[in-house]
Amino acid sequence: MLLAGLAGYVDAVGFLSSGGYFVSFMSGNSTRLGVGLGEGTRAVGLALLLILSFLSGTVGGALLRRCVRPAAKEPAVLVAVAAVLMLAAATFALADRFVAMMLIASAMGAMNLAFEVDGDVRVGITYMTGTLVKLGIRVAEALTGGPRWNWFPYLLLWGGLVAGGALGALVWVTVDGIALWMAAAYAALVAGGVSVSRLRN
Numbered sequence: 001m002l003l004a005g006l007a008g009y010v011d012a013v014g015f016l017s018s019g020g021y022f023v024s025f026m027s028g029n030s031t032r033l034g035v036g037l038g039e040g041t042r043a044v045g046l047a048l049l050l051i052l053s054f055l056s057g058t059v060g061g062a063l064l065r066r067c068v069r070p071a072a073k074e075p076a077v078l079v080a081v082a083a084v085l086m087l088a089a090a091t092f093a094l095a096d097r098f099v100a101m102m103l104i105a106s107a108m109g110a111m112n113l114a115f116e117v118d119g120d121v122r123v124g125i126t127y128m129t130g131t132l133v134k135l136g137i138r139v140a141e142a143l144t145g146g147p148r149w150n151w152f153p154y155l156l157l158w159g160g161l162v163a164g165g166a167l168g169a170l171v172w173v174t175v176d177g178i179a180l181w182m183a184a185a186y187a188a189l190v191a192g193g194v195s196v197s198r199l200r201n
Contacts, residue, residue, distance in 0.1 A: 001160035002190055003111060006183060007126040008164025010085070010104050013172050013179050017092075018101050021046055024108035024126035026054050053102040057084070057109025065113055071198050077114045078191035081107045085187050089180035100180070107187075114194075131157050 007024045014023030022028045029047045036043035064080055065073045088103035108126050115125070124130050131154050138151030171179040 001156050003114065003125045004128075004157050004160035005164030005167075006187055006190070007108060007111065008161035008166075009168035009171075009186075010108065010180075010183050011126070012165040012168030013183070014101055014104055016169060016172050017097055018046070021050055021101070023050065023101055023104040024054075026051055027127060027129065029054075049102060050105045053105035054109035057106035058112060059109075060106070061110030061113030062116065064110070065116060073116075074114050075191060075195035075198055077110055078187065078194055081111045081114075082184055082187035082191050084110070085180065085184035089177070089184050092177050092180050104180075128158050128161055 011022055011024040014021065021032065029050050032043055033047040033051065035041075036047060061077050061080070064076055068076045084103055084107040088100045088107065091103060092100035112125050135151050135154035135158065138147075138154060142148050142151060168179065168183075171182060
């Protein structure tokens, strides 16, 4: 839920600073890509670059997981995410929003790999369509005699993304570029917490 909040936060910042593009929600960018192709607009270029940046982050996160010992997989990915977000914040401060958005998209692609198991992602952190489908299925199960509360974690995950988005928008309109430094600091704190937890276990 904490990572979903981070995804919502940076997606809101990216959306507001790029004029309506996403840095963690690639379904939206894929739709924008399709519309741009159909209309023949310049929207194609930015949407495609964001998608490719996200994909490169996913590939990088997967490769990183294969290079470290099992207990270090999640911490390594999250530390890399925090480092890339710091680089994005520094790039943004140098007035290059375009490159900063690509870096953020790459970090979000990698972040989904924090919960990879046997080549599959257990929890989609930066996209909520699947989460909402699972929420609906668990609600239906509860209404027909199944487990009463299995839907609640999915509601929390979705709520984390929405709350992060609201906070990201609020911080962006208040302090502008500092919002990315705050995201990087938050990612570093989460990475540190996960690392300590792994060491204790």
